[in-house]
Amino acid sequence: MTAKCPCSGCGTNLEFDIENEGESIVCPVCAHSTRLYRDNPAITRIPPLNRESGRVRTSGEWFKWGFVVVAFVITGAVASYYHDLDETASFLVKASLSLGLYFFPAFVGRNKRNAKAILVLNLFLGWTLIGWVIALVWACVKDPGEK
Ligand SMILES: [Zn+2]
Numbered sequence: 001m002t003a004k005c006p007c008s009g010c011g012t013n014l015e016f017d018i019e020n021e022g023e024s025i026v027c028p029v030c031a032h033s034t035r036l037y038r039d040n041p042a043i044t045r046i047p048p049l050n051r052e053s054g055r056v057r058t059s060g061e062w063f064k065w066g067f068v069v070v071a072f073v074i075t076g077a078v079a080s081y082y083h084d085l086d087e088t089a090s091f092l093v094k095a096s097l098s099l100g101l102y103f104f105p106a107f108v109g110r111n112k113r114n115a116k117a118i119l120v121l122n123l124f125l126g127w128t129l130i131g132w133v134i135a136l137v138w139a140c141v142k143d144p145g146e147k
Contacts, residue, residue: 008034072096102126109139 003021004013009032016025016036024035075095080088100107105126109118118139125131 003038005037007032102132105132105135105139108136112139113143114138 001018002015003018004015006012007014007027007030009027010030012027012029014025014027014034014036018038021036021038024033026032027034072092076088076092079091083091103119103122103126106115106119106122109115112118118135121131121138122135126135
């Protein structure tokens with residue numbers, strides 16, 4: 001995407017790639033040093049908004065993984081209080097494998113429009129094999145408009 005701004009020396013409209021916005025260049029017409037900027041606020045405001053939502057999504061992702069790690073550590077601490085370390089390790093492996101298998105449909109459908117509904121079905125009816133299969137099939141169904 002390109003934009004135009006007038007040179008501060010001669011006023012010639014200079015076309016530039018918006019990625020170079022904010023940089024100083026030497027004007028090809030008058031050899032004056034000028035800064036590249038966009039004066040259309042509607043266009044200027046779009047990239048920072050996108051960056052913001054990207055940042056929020058990233059911190060949400062970290063929160064999710066942090067939650068998983070904390071749950072894992074607490075489970076391990078509780079289990080090791082009652083059992084020895086070997087038993088705890090094998091318990092954690094079995095627990096995470098079966099939890100991973102149990103929530104596999106919700107994981108597959110995590111980016112779907114109905115991700116929350118799939119998770120609820122998975123959570124409450126996943127223990128009935130048919131509920132688990134329905135959740136998995138639902139998670140594989142394409143959203144409208146999805147390629
Ligand atoms: Zn110029």
